[in-house]
Amino acid sequence: MTIGKIFKTIAAAALASTLIVSAAYAETIKFGASAPKTGPLAGGAEVSHWPAIKLWVSDVNGRGGIDVGGEKMLIEVIEYDDRTSGEEAIKNIQRLINVDNVDFLIAPYSTGLNLAAAPIIAQAGFPQIAATAISDGIDEIAKQWPNSFWLLGSSSEFAKSVVDVLVTLRDRGDIGDKVAVVNVADAFGIELMNAGKPALEAAGFEIVYETSYPLSQQDFAPIISAAQAAEPDAFIAFSYPGDTFGLSAQAKIADLDVGAFYVGVATAFPAYLGANGAAAEGVLGAGAINVDAEGMAEWRARHKQVTGMDADYWASPMTYVGLQMLEQAITKVGSLDKADVIEAIKTMSFDTVLGTITLDNNINRKYWTVGQWQNGAFRGVASTGMDGEVAPIVKKGWK
Amino acid sequence: MSFIINGLLLGGTYALIAVGLTLQYGVARIMNLANGENLVFACFMAFWLYTAFAINPILGIVIIAPMAFVINWLIYSYAMRPLVNRSKTSGQLEVNSILATFGLLFILKGLMKFSFGGGYFTYNYLAEGISIFGHNYGLNRVVAFIAAAVIAGTLYLFLNYTRYGTAIRAVAVNPTSASLVAINVPRASAFAFALGGALTAASGALLSSFYTFHADMGMDFTMKALVIVIMAGVGDVRGAVLAALMLGLTETAIATFVDPGLTAAGTYGLFILVLLFRPQGIFGRSNS
């Protein structure tokens, strides 16, 4: 082989590789994601939102990409941090649409940010599959922005289910009538409180203590001791991750003697069990999954393997489901036409890691509402018609 | 009644960071906006020591505080001293130090996010109840309070009964006169800045045993510390401890009896009253 030949070979190889790269580039579908990486909700997003996206990208590209009209296209995600600010989220989404020219958007994290971003996403005509928003306004919102889809449910269903679980426990003679109820002063907590209070009263419960506290609350000793002083039979907190951990730790320390203890978002995080150990037993929380459902154990194992983190027992799979839905709608349409994809999402039936999902007026009507830590797993105890509900157990102390 | 003990326990942890800040601002004349990040950094260190090496946070202080001392000494020597030398007036220094420590704040926060992520951290150390007057309180809080009291007491003795401590207090009162009586002001300033950082770090290590912490919470603590320092009068260590306990009590009382959502409002309400009626601080002496 002469030097000239070697040179030619190298040149040819280099040319070929650039061609491959550019060819691969042309077949890439670009997704844009804006969600918290900093700010008060970063903690929640780091558990439920970002890892689910990472896993999905790895899964899709692992099988060669998304099937678009018979051709496999690899996917790529452009990520921005919205710093838990609606203003920043809007700016990010504008950039994703206008500068990065993404083909699709991955909906933001949390109720507030999804609501904040909805108008701008609608204006640009992108589908918005919100997997981490709970609101009673979703019917109205879905009507106003028909490009938006809401998977996680409505606040009143969540609140009603909590009351139903308490009623079950009361009917069994496990708890009495007195309830202490607190909420975080953010979209999620306020909506659940607004729905939960009348539901509790209608079910004949007596609210002996109620308060709200800010998102940035750091010290939970006063709340728990004030609640304790009112001697409730059940304690309900419509809380976000930071406060869920804080209230639980304090309740354990104060040995809050209740037969039912409910905390909101992050109860379903594996870290909750890690932080509370045996004391987590019997704790009720928002959302759930059916851990025994087909494929769930395998999905969780893959989540751990790919992202290095355990998936939570609620929003992680739902975020993944939202992405699966987008993928399946694109495949069904066979093109990257956003309007067609939106129409497809409205009517089609999706085969997801959480089973078959169909939407009714852009809203998922079947979902888990209350889960409970039972023997080291977070199991669904209430839902709007899911399979695999188990009976709630009474909370027996904090040891 | 329980709110008094809860308030005092909380105030005790505020005391150390406030004392740390009052040393940095009162002696070294640096308004360190990154002090809260210093505290959070110590939280992460304590977490790491506890989870990786089973070193409890109280013992962890022995490692964390000297480390913070060295880091803060370096920060002062290489980042702050050029500003001190360059600034002709205290107003200029204030502006410069606000800017520089704001930069420091971002860097530290970024490093923590880079190494630990943006998640919520918590670990179980003495997370059990201890009964005081018939009510249960966190044993970790009580232990942290005692440790804070010991540290603050030692510091008080050091500042009041040692030669070097007296020198530092002299610099706090008047750097120009202090240099006239052969006190090495730059060195005393660096020492005070480093010591302030070490105290803040100690407070962080203690705090981590009972707080759910995350990389973004530094600013909250900087604010609380600033409010305490100004309430007490800048540079007043004893005042800072008392003001910290007062703040702890006020916050707890409002959270228990009024509404947890108005805790911060109460803090600033208290602060406004102090500023309006005792701008030199509750325990400060009037300059005029």
Next chain:
Amino acid sequence: MSRLNKIFSQISKQEKRIALYCAIAFAIIATLPLFDQGFYLSISVNIVMYIVLCTAWSLFSGPTHYISLATAAFYGIGTYVVAIGIKDIPYPVLLVMAAIVSGGIAGIVGLATLRLSGVYFVVFTLGLSELIRQIVTWVQTNFSGSSGLYVFTDIREMHVFWQLLGLAVIVYIVGWLINRSRLGFAMQIIGNDETVAKHLGINTAISKILLFMISGAIIGVVGAIMAPRFSYVTPPSAFNPIISFQVVIMALLGGTKRLWGPLLGVIPFTILFDQVGVYFPDQTSIVIGVAFMAIVYLLPNGVLGLIETIKQKFTSSTKKEDPT
């Protein structure tokens, strides 16, 4: 009227020419939405917003050296005035109301705190924003049962841009008038030495409060103009303390000795902040922090100071070369 005439008669030819150039420049910038309605318009809105905020901030903080971190408070108040009233009150009226409410609160704050100086003032203003945010959150969650307010209007990004641009013109004219007036003169003396100012018979408190109110009112209007852009207003976004910090940093980065100084800080910083968010989304904090340190140590007097140093060097070297 006669005073106004007097001011206008004092305008020199050079100033008239500058005014003309500025008018042309503004007119050109105002055509931007005709070319791009996406990202470039969006970042321009941010730039103009911060130009107005930083210039308004410098009106007060520039001459007095009082670092106010109350920007978020006034801004948030303005945003909330619009968010609360948008359904019932015509939008232009809301802008005026935003100015009055923010200015009024600035006046009250001024009365209470302007006796304070240095770090006391800094912490108080930072605390004030937090206080107002907490109270708004508390009132909203306890009495209106929601955490946010929707602001639905026909106002699009380009309208926001034009309004901000208009406000920028007003701010520059106000700033220019203040510099020429007794108030501006008084502020300069106060900034140099407050004791001297008092001895000269300047009512320092009233001068400062007046300026703080003007500054606060303008910031409030910015918040009001921005409200329709949020579409969903919550206390954390309206009263975001980062706004206060960014304003201080950008204004000081640019330099506050001249009216147009902050401009020099806002443009590079807004673009830098944006680019960092794009290319280093996970390391925004570190990169920004490093950038700040570099700025403090390399540009102590802001970009303005750098330009003036270069200019001085240039003129002194040309003078030396000049044999006469």
